[in-house]
Amino acid sequence: MSLEHAILVSLAEQSATGYELTRRFDRSLGFFWSATHQQIYRTLTRMQTAGLVAVTVQPGTGGPDRKLNEVTAEGRRELAEWSARPTPQERPRSEFAVKVRAMPFGDREAILADIATQREHHRRQLEHYQRNAARNYPDPTRLGEAELPVYLVLRGGIRTEQMYLDWCDEMLATLGAPPTAESHTDHDQPLDRENS
Amino acid sequence: MSLEHAILVSLAEQSATGYELTRRFDRSLGFFWSATHQQIYRTLTRMQTAGLVAVTVQPGTGGPDRKLNEVTAEGRRELAEWSARPTPQERPRSEFAVKVRAMPFGDREAILADIATQREHHRRQLEHYQRNAARNYPDPTRLGEAELPVYLVLRGGIRTEQMYLDWCDEMLATLGAPPTAESHTDHDQPLDRENS
DNA sequence: CACTTCATGTAACTGGTTACATGATTGT
DNA sequence: ACAATCATGTAACCAGTTACATGAAGTG
Numbered sequence: 353m354s355l356e357h358a359i360l361v362s363l364a365e366q367s368a369t370g371y372e373l374t375r376r377f378d379r380s381l382g383f384f385w386s387a388t389h390q391q392i393y394r395t396l397t398r399m400q401t402a403g404l405v406a407v408t409v410q411p412g413t414g415g416p417d418r419k420l421n422e423v424t425a426e427g428r429r430e431l432a433e434w435s436a437r438p439t440p441q442e443r444p445r446s447e448f449a450v451k452v453r454a455m456p457f458g459d460r461e462a463i464l465a466d467i468a469t470q471r472e473h474h475r476r477q478l479e480h481y482q483r484n485a486a487r488n489y490p491d492p493t494r495l496g497e498a499e500l501p502v503y504l505v506l507r508g509g510i511r512t513e514q515m516y517l518d519w520c521d522e523m524l525a526t527l528g529a530p531p532t533a534e535s536h537t538d539h540d541q542p543l544d545r546e547n548s
Numbered sequence: 549m550s551l552e553h554a555i556l557v558s559l560a561e562q563s564a565t566g567y568e569l570t571r572r573f574d575r576s577l578g579f580f581w582s583a584t585h586q587q588i589y590r591t592l593t594r595m596q597t598a599g600l601v602a603v604t605v606q607p608g609t610g611g612p613d614r615k616l617n618e619v620t621a622e623g624r625r626e627l628a629e630w631s632a633r634p635t636p637q638e639r640p641r642s643e644f645a646v647k648v649r650a651m652p653f654g655d656r657e658a659i660l661a662d663i664a665t666q667r668e669h670h671r672r673q674l675e676h677y678q679r680n681a682a683r684n685y686p687d688p689t690r691l692g693e694a695e696l697p698v699y700l701v702l703r704g705g706i707r708t709e710q711m712y713l714d715w716c717d718e719m720l721a722t723l724g725a726p727p728t729a730e731s732h733t734d735h736d737q738p739l740d741r742e743n744s
Numbered sequence: 745c746a747c748t749t750c751a752t753g754t755a756a757c758t759g760g761t762t763a764c765a766t767g768a769t770t771g772t
Numbered sequence: 773a774c775a776a777t778c779a780t781g782t783a784a785c786c787a788g789t790t791a792c793a794t795g796a797a798g799t800g
Contacts, residue, residue, distance in 0.1 A: 385642070470635065505648050567752075
């Protein structure tokens with residue numbers, strides 16, 4: 353159950369309300385773990401009863417009360433213990449890859465369009481991460497122990513997006529829809545391959 | 549619910565028993581989707597009642613009866629329809645990345661060891677895929693419409709593993725445990741960085 | 745004789761997704 | 773007045789994981 357640990361990491365970096373956590377999962381945390389607010393509130397409640405986080409209710413300056421979550425000593429102990437256990441191998445799960453492989457039994461044009469859409473998405477993500485890196489880590493050689501891991505995970509995000517982008521380009525080139533600079537949904541070029 | 553579609557693709561390529569499907573998910577299919585036999589049997593039952601696959605019971609030549617699953621006309625229709633719907637963006641979910649980011653709050657040595665283990669795993673996978681590619685697709689320029697998608701998904705597997713391998717190497721280099729040619733679990737070198 | 749492989753399933757639990765629900769504040 | 777953002781939650785459902793369970797055939 354890793355959402356708990358993702359939350360512990362984020363709260364260890366900086367205490368937050370459930371809402372603020374949700375926004376973090378939409379932003380920086382988002383490229384290695386995602387969660388909706390429902391999941392986050394549910395998990396936070398469980399963690400509170402388990403004593404991993406403590407809540408301080410701040411009477412809302414307008415609006416509902418803010419419930420600030422902080423990692424307890426026990427939470428930090430759990431986080432340290434978990435960090436020492438080896439990570440189980442993650443199994444890949446890509447609906448997109450399944451779809452590519454469905455090509456001989458499905459709609460060729462639609463799948464090519466899907467690859468182009470996917471390409472565009474990853475291009476955008478890559479750009480976003482690269483801007484983030486340029487802004488926040490102009491000189492990666494001088495990072496402290498606290499920032500280094502955050503930077504390295506961002507590097508993972510950049511590598512992942514670059515890889516997907518290259519892969520999509522390879523597929524489009526091989527399948528006969530060469531990507532133009534601005535190509536994203538324009539897949540209407542004539543194709544020079546016929547069935548079988 | 550994409551397991552259904554992964555099963556449809558696999559059965560469309562070649563009819564199989566639940567057991568045989570399970571083995572496929574352990575092998576070639578395994579690098580884009582994984583499933584246990586429990587999940588597969590449960591899903592197959594659902595698909596049978598939904599009319600997407602038809603079962604032919606073959607009285608077992610020794611052992612229990614084999615239940616051969618074949619895609620029905622309706623199954624093929626569903627597969628084609630699904631292939632034409634755009635793929636929802638997949639959200640990343642990497643416990644490993646969470647762990648890297650937990651470094652300032654956890655066990656530095658253990659996490660470095662974990663990165664090294666992860667690296668070794670991806671090196672092995674990469675080698676495995678590359679052997680597969682060299683054996684089955686010695687000349688990728690001459691693939692037909694049926695084999696091309698299978699080949700391209702394998703290319704995705706290769707790119708993914710290469711990317712992870714490179715990322716792990718970058719992390720090990722940056723964090724002070726340079727990988728040797730055979731490094732996999734030997735992370736006992738003295739580290740030249742101290743906390744903060 | 746024990747271990748692995750082939751072959752099938754049930755049941756309980758846990759985690760993730762989707763839909764529903766409320767209500768105040770701030771900006772256009 | 774309306775929409776967006778801040779802020780919190782409940783409930784139902786669906787998918788995935790883990791544990792349990794059986795039994796025959798082939799191999800060392």
